[in-house]
Amino acid sequence: xxxxxxxxxxxxxxxxxxxxxxxxxxxxxxxxxxxxxxxxxxxxxxxxxxxxxxxxxxxxxxxxxxxxxxxxxxxxxxxxxxxxxxxxxxxxxxxxxxxxxxxxxxxxxxxxxxxxxxxxxxxxxxxxxxxxxxxxxxxxxxxxxxxxxxxxxxxxxxxxx
Numbered sequence: 001x002x003x004x005x006x007x008x009x010x011x012x013x014x015x016x017x018x019x020x021x022x023x024x025x026x027x028x029x030x031x032x033x034x035x036x037x038x039x040x041x042x043x044x045x046x047x048x049x050x051x052x053x054x055x056x057x058x059x060x061x062x063x064x065x066x067x068x069x070x071x072x073x074x075x076x077x078x079x080x081x082x083x084x085x086x087x088x089x090x091x092x093x094x095x096x097x098x099x100x101x102x103x104x105x106x107x108x109x110x111x112x113x114x115x116x117x118x119x120x121x122x123x124x125x126x127x128x129x130x131x132x133x134x135x136x137x138x139x140x141x142x143x144x145x146x147x148x149x150x151x152x153x154x155x156x157x158x159x160x161x
Contacts, residue, residue: 007105007149009134015101016136016147019094024073024140032138032145040137040144043067046091046117047127048099053109055152057127058099060091064119066143067091088117098147129153 020032042061049057062070065079071090072079082090092115103110127150135148 007102007134009136011105012098012102012134012147012149013136015098018101019097023094023097024070030141032136032140034136034138035144037137038132038135038146038148040146042144042146044087044091044117044119046088046095046115048095048115049113050099050103050106050110051113052111053107055154056130056133057150058095058102059127059148059150060095060098060146061148062140062145063143066140066145069141069143070094070145084119088119091115092117102149 016032021028025031041063043064044067045059045061047057047059049055067087067090068079068082071077071082071086074090074093075082075086077086095115095117096112099112099115103112130150130152133149133151135146137144137146137148139145
């Protein structure tokens with residue numbers, strides 16, 4: 001059985017802010033503006049799973065335009081120069097970076113998967129047997145972006161038998 005997660009919403013927000021400042025907005029001119037809306041729409045997403053001492057997912061989701069902007073910033077390209085392969089690589093890397101930071105805060109024994117990327121509406125992404133436990137939700141230059149944590153329902157104390 002896995003442990004209760006030790007990463008809270010403030011920890012996740014700090015990780016996202018560090019990623020934002022390091023990779024997506026190093027000049028500090030386009031911050032992610034919090035909306036606190038966990039139901040905002042997304043068109044693309046990437047995820048990594050963590051197994052072992054904790055079981056769940058880290059999910060990065062956004063509009064296609066925000067994803068292209070992120071890939072452009074990450075790769076030092078203009079958003080309209082970003083191809084689907086670039087988009088997929090960067091979305092996977094963003095989930096991987098945040099997932100690696102979450103993993104580092106967990107007790108030993110946590111393993112991080114390779115990223116999975118879906119360039120389709122979030123409705124196609126399902127994480128059966130999980131519940132969202134934390135998230136950072138915002139708008140980036142008018143486009144929705146979210147980074148959320150999903151925990152296996154069997155891993156929380158209330159769901160344990």
